[in-house]
Amino acid sequence: MKWTQGVPTVPVRDIAVHPRENDLIIATHGRALFIIDDISPLRELSAALLKKKLHLFKVPEAYQFIRGGLSSYLSPGDTAFTGENKRFGACFTYYLLPSKKKGQEKKDPQAANRRALMERMRQAGMMGQRAARMMAMRSTSSRVKIIIENKEGQVIAQLNGPEEKGINRVYWNFQEQLPAQNEQSTRGRFGRGGVTVLPGEYTVRIKYEGQEVSQTFQVKTDPRFTIDLKVLQENYKMAKEAQKLSLALNKARQRIKETQEALKTIATALRQQRSPQMKELMQATRKLEGRLKDFSERLNPTPPKQGIADRSAGLQSQVMRAVMGIVRAGIEPVNEPARVRYEKAKVKLEKFIQELNDFFSTEVTNYQKKLQEAGFSLLKSYQPIEIKK
Template identity: 30%
Template sequence: MNTMATALAYVVTADMRRPYFVYTGLQDNGSWGGPSAVRGRGGIMNSDWYGIGGGDGFYTAVDPTDHNIVITESQNGNTNRYDLRTGIGKSIRPVPPRAGRGVEPAEAPAETEQQPGGFGGRGAPPNVLNGEPGDRYRFNWNTPVVLSPHNPSIVWFGGNRLFKSYNRGDTWMASADLTKQVDRNKVSLMGAPGDRTQLSKNDGVTSYSTIISISESPVLPGVVWAGTDDGLLQVSRDGGTTFTEVGKNLPGLPPDHQYWISRIDASHFDAGTAYVSVDGHRNDDLKPYVFVTHNYGQSFDTIPGNLPSYGNVQVIREDPKNRNLLYAGTEFGLFVSLDGGRQWQKFMGNYPTVRTDDILVHPRDNDLIVATHGRSVWIADDITPLQQWTAELQSEDAHLFDIRPAIAYLNDQQHGQHVGGQKVFVGENAPRGAAIHYYLKAAPADEVRITVADATGKVIRILEGPTSVGINRVTWNLAPNPPPGDQGRGGGGRGAAPPSVEPGTYVVTLTVGGKTYMKP
């Protein structure tokens, strides 16, 4: 069905181009990259996207300093690094030294050696520098691979051990095994003992006792967290050399559980703070488990607040610019908290009821990018008002938020694609121009007037804004006032594009209720 986006997206990343590109892995459909917006007059077409990795696509990672360097991961940790300039790809999956004859495996769970099930890693040479001959590594179907927020050449990779690379995955250093080392061949299934004959034994579980979530502190290099699919939560404060298991300090979970530590998000504001979500649906527990620690996991507070009691949490994120602004993706939707998790509410009136697997705030553009398992990738353009929201601001009569720098994009005349047929999906471009956001405590008796002035104070554009209670948005299309007889307000970018003003700094003035508010 080409009229609705129905992709099953897992994890989402983005580069720093203008407009930035989004990368995601899709169920049974490899890994893909595509633009968040295009400079053509239409929208984003399927043909604007390009495939990168094969297999089932899961994690992606893109170098923020070089958008041509992209890492993709498919099932069982099969991971490739690509250089889009040359088209050359290389497997970077950790491979232990080969065992010689008569060498017993250093780790010997009852399961057999895991074979690669996707692309990347098959027949690759050993690349784990501190590995021992005969080591066996286990990788989850959805193996996490993330770049360090301090150095994009440093890559973290999860197996039964946490792997760290200083050279984009060419070589690795491995930690000790960070899991419970559960032998999946001894796990009872539907009352049948695991060591007895079962139909379709281990179907859908290619490996178990593996790391499924990783997060390094953006505040302090070397503070890194790892969560497993058998219920352990590990933290290291020395760059991954040693770890402390702190999952036992998570309150309200069953004793000796094997719930998935579905996501960890190290805080952008404090090295000892991290947010953790736990997923118990595989044990028929669909409660929303969300936690925060402020002391490296020595203790945790529960922060599910008023999240729906039914709906396991896939992902928790802290906003990088507002420590009280949190986002949670559950089995049934996307939720936001403005007070650190005490109260939650559904986000975006047009956001579908769908499993929400990942959440990313673009570090430059302040866009909220969301990967869903059923409705593809969604973007909420410019969430600056949420990032600047405070309880004190809510008591003001009116407030003008900071204005994100705008780009006067030129149309790409070669992007006017013609596609036959009528049922063609076209993704939305964000409205071109500068988004002006303001808050109104109550509906004013008179109009809301917005003026834009140049550096000399000359008013070049006058706009009328909505008077709704709450946060309002007006888009200035970067054009001056229309000539007499043409009263278009320039709020959409459809049709012939009016000429833009010269690049520079402009001052926006909001006038409402007899008061004025100004922002550059």
């Protein structure tokens, strides 16, 4: 049987299984070493297991190991070799026997091309590996639901898993899912998640077409370092509070953007009507647009010129830097400069939010009343259609 997941066609001179990690180490002729992380699921395979629709293999202990940063050499030339490290996060491995539903038997003609592209990305260094992981996440099925709960039974994260026949593997990066919001969340680049969880016991549940499997597993700290659990708990508490600022900021940005888009649509419709009343509404619309632009500029000022510009004076940048200073404290206590920066940003954001709330409760509400009194609607009134006889 040929193993096709990440190992090229090449002579193999020796293999070994790591006694602690259960990683399969493959020594090739001329292509260096290849490591397949934790092959324990392969040892669990049996004829009876392969007949199951869904099976969750034993979840290993997950370590929140401390990661270092090294982008490249000082003078990398035209390329730089970067070996792929072990994935960070809790590893869930499950066996799936997908059902063949009518209308779903057709194979994706681009699936093989995507797999080949992802393999080339993995071999292209660190940036290619990250791109491959993001591409794999986008290709996961929404029918395979992976739910992580804490010891109290609260759902803290939800993932989608691949719906491929055979053994599938998914990683959870120890981050809680952001709280649900009524308004669309603007989470920034790469879909940043929530706060990193504390060490302890967690439960994973995988659901697929009426089937459910679950297991408890342990999240542990990096054993190479002496870590104070009280510091982690205090940092976690502060990070949860700081996250509230980030969520409020995102909600404010989204509300301003949505209202600006609505006013733009209304202004377009008002231009087509020539009555004096509509002219007054147009003036009111322009006034609101100016006020919203002021709010937007306070959050994220427009650069005075093209190119890379300093946006640090904006409230958005100040809040995000302050929040990240708390969230990224890691295993060390939050230092005093980070605390002071956070408190200052919190005061500024609270003042901004209060002014924005007052604006919507008064000026926007009065504007809506004017639209109603003028009988303005984006929908035209039509006479019944008749076929003349």
